Amino acid sequence: MASVAAEQPYIPRRARSETVRMVLVYAVLVLIAALFFIPFFYTVITSFKTLPDSVNFSLIPHPWTTQAWHEVWTQYSFETYIKNSLFLAVVVTAFNMFLGGLGGYAFARLRFPGRGVLFLIVLGTLMIPDQLRLIPVFVMLTNWHLIASFKGYILINLVTATNLFFMRQYFLTIPKDFEEAAKLDGAGHFKTFWRVMLPLALPAIAALTILQFQGTWNDFFWPLILFGQGTPHLYTVQLGLAEFKLTYQTNWPDLMAGSVIAVLPILAIFVFFQRYFIGGQISAGVKG
Amino acid sequence: MTATATPLSRRQGTLSGARLREAGWGYVFVLVPMAVFGLFFLYPFAYAIYISFFHWGILGKQPGTGSIGWQNYHDVLHDSVFHTAIKNTLEYAAGVLPLEMALGLLMALVVNQGIRGKTFWRAAFYFPSIASSVAMINIALYLAASDGLINRALGTSTPWFSTASTATWAIVVLNAWTTSGTVMIFYLAALQSIPGDVYEAAAVDNTGTWRTFRRITFPLLRPAHFFVLVVFGIGALRVFDQQFLASGGSGGPNNSTQTAMLYIYREAFQAYDFGRAAAAGTMIFIGIFGLTLIQTLTVGRRQNY
Numbered sequence: 077m078a079s080v081a082a083e084q085p086y087i088p089r090r091a092r093s094e095t096v097r098m099v100l101v102y103a104v105l106v107l108i109a110a111l112f113f114i115p116f117f118y119t120v121i122t123s124f125k126t127l128p129d130s131v132n133f134s135l136i137p138h139p140w141t142t143q144a145w146h147e148v149w150t151q152y153s154f155e156t157y158i159k160n161s162l163f164l165a166v167v168v169t170a171f172n173m174f175l176g177g178l179g180g181y182a183f184a185r186l187r188f189p190g191r192g193v194l195f196l197i198v199l200g201t202l203m204i205p206d207q208l209r210l211i212p213v214f215v216m217l218t219n220w221h222l223i224a225s226f227k228g229y230i231l232i233n234l235v236t237a238t239n240l241f242f243m244r245q246y247f248l249t250i251p252k253d254f255e256e257a258a259k260l261d262g263a264g265h266f267k268t269f270w271r272v273m274l275p276l277a278l279p280a281i282a283a284l285t286i287l288q289f290q291g292t293w294n295d296f297f298w299p300l301i302l303f304g305q306g307t308p309h310l311y312t313v314q315l316g317l318a319e320f321k322l323t324y325q326t327n328w329p330d331l332m333a334g335s336v337i338a339v340l341p342i343l344a345i346f347v348f349f350q351r352y353f354i355g356g357q358i359s360a361g362v363k364g
Numbered sequence: 365m366t367a368t369a370t371p372l373s374r375r376q377g378t379l380s381g382a383r384l385r386e387a388g389w390g391y392v393f394v395l396v397p398m399a400v401f402g403l404f405f406l407y408p409f410a411y412a413i414y415i416s417f418f419h420w421g422i423l424g425k426q427p428g429t430g431s432i433g434w435q436n437y438h439d440v441l442h443d444s445v446f447h448t449a450i451k452n453t454l455e456y457a458a459g460v461l462p463l464e465m466a467l468g469l470l471m472a473l474v475v476n477q478g479i480r481g482k483t484f485w486r487a488a489f490y491f492p493s494i495a496s497s498v499a500m501i502n503i504a505l506y507l508a509a510s511d512g513l514i515n516r517a518l519g520t521s522t523p524w525f526s527t528a529s530t531a532t533w534a535i536v537v538l539n540a541w542t543t544s545g546t547v548m549i550f551y552l553a554a555l556q557s558i559p560g561d562v563y564e565a566a567a568v569d570n571t572g573t574w575r576t577f578r579r580i581t582f583p584l585l586r587p588a589h590f591f592v593l594v595v596f597g598i599g600a601l602r603v604f605d606q607q608f609l610a611s612g613g614s615g616g617p618n619n620s621t622q623t624a625m626l627y628i629y630r631e632a633f634q635a636y637d638f639g640r641a642a643a644a645g646t647m648i649f650i651g652i653f654g655l656t657l658i659q660t661l662t663v664g665r666r667q668n669y
Contacts, residue, residue: 093572101477102479112489113488118513122506181393183394188386197398197401200405205601208648212411213404216403216411296605300608328506339496343491
């Protein structure tokens with residue numbers, strides 16, 4: 077490398093290696109993006125193909141048809157699945173936002189005996205995996221007659237330690253002046269939280285909302301456990317899609333159309349709120 | 365309470381009205397979250413261990429029977445399917461972790477350069493991470509079917525996800541695709557927190573790109589390596605959705621898609637033996653806890669600088 081640079085006296089060595097580096101960088105960018113996206117393009121294309129055509133290698137459907145979309149929408153209950161998923165995602169996200177914010181604020185700002193120990197317990201729950209929780213939580217919900225009901229799912233997902241921790245970390249970065257001003261105005265602790273601190277934490281709230289909505293929408297495991305035993309009217313999109321896959325093994329066009337439906341709402345949110353996806357989850361993690 | 369309260373006097377009057385009110389509100393605010401954590405995390409922790417010492421079916425404890433001691437643990441430990449499930453899970457984790465870390469780091473490094481359309485590239489790389497596991501496994505099953513795109517391209521006809529010798533590795537590749545975008549975000553945050561003067565010093569010394577990365581960037585990323593290893597390691601050991609869907613819930617062919625989580629699921633909801641499922645869950649928890657502890661003591665301990 078040194079000798080090559082020496083033969084080209086008019087181009088500084090640094091600039092040349094810089095050019096080579098940028099070419100390499102763009103090559104890697106394009107390569108990874110292509111690898112990542114070809115499957116998605118192919119998925120969308122297949123959803124517009126007929127069943128016999130779906131095993132052909134062609135990139136253009138022949139004939140072009142919306143039959144799969146029509147079938148998915150009319151013959152299977154995707155409309156119900158979407159309603160169920162939306163309902164659960166909205167309710168679970170709202171509870172997580174409120175309770176995570178409330179708890180996070182208390183741990184960040186309010187002083188009460190035992191705060192340190194309680195916070196350690198919050199962090200400790202992160203170490204208790206689903207592998208261990210599955211059986212006891214299922215048995216508890218069965219005993220309380222909350223299996224095969226949205227109530228049970230919402231109850232066990234009211235608030236996660238991750239969300240509470242995330243909100244606490246964000247509240248810690250807000251200067252105390254704002255609360256002191258609110259206190260001088262005679263606002264109580266809840267009013268200070270609701271009217272002053274929560275609006276100030278909007279970037280964190282936005283990130284939490286999006287990630288929790290995505291998490292609940294995409295959740296497969298717990299809906300399978302709680303609604304998977306013969307209650308199809310409670311199926312979420314993911315559960316319905318899974319059932320669909322296991323029933324109609326290789327009906328690829330319908331399956332691809334269903335898969336696109338399962339991803340589409342999250343894709344829409346992603347396009348509009350992209351910076352919260354990519355910026356939001358950082359601060360609680362590595363930098364924290 | 366008094367207007368002239370100094371930090372000192374506040375400390376002395378620990379239970380003054382304002383402090384008492386503040387503490388009261390503090391408890392009120394954390395009440396519901398703590399109840400949720402207590403009820404659905406701490407209590408199940410103990411309850412799982414309790415269940416594991418009984419004959420416990422779908423209807424609960426078998427009436428009139430007491431504890432059966434270590435029987436469930438004994439049964440699980442002597443079940444060859446459990447051994448296979450643990451082996452598969454560890455193989456999967458050992459395969460997917462280096463791959464998603466390397467890919468995530470590579471993507472973080474390239475999007476962190478002075479490139480055009482930074483936001484676009486980041487979004488493009490992150491996109492597979494937002495799609496649901498069910499949609500992604502469907503897409504992967506389609507591409508990897510015996511008459512699918514991948515086999516056409518390679519001139520083979522292996523159904524990669526339902527061939528015993530390739531199933532785990534097919535899922536490794538699939539999940540590296542769907543998780544490396546998230547790994548990228550964590551590495552990106554860590555890269556951006558490295559002070560610029562570190563690189564300026566390297567530039568003055570005329571250190572090459574590769575050497576700068578190997579000698580400076582990579583070691584400085586140690587906290588991020590540790591974080592990703594622990595968080596994604598725990599995630600990898602929980603793997604379930606892909607194996608469940610690829611095998612239709614059976615863990616086949618030839619138990620090649622059995623995982624720790626699928627084993628627990630099948631013991632509970634296909635064999636209806638909650639006692640054994642709880643025993644398996646308890647042992648797997650101890651395993652995860654031990655592995656995390658080892659990671660913390662080895663990779664984690666040297667991260668102070």
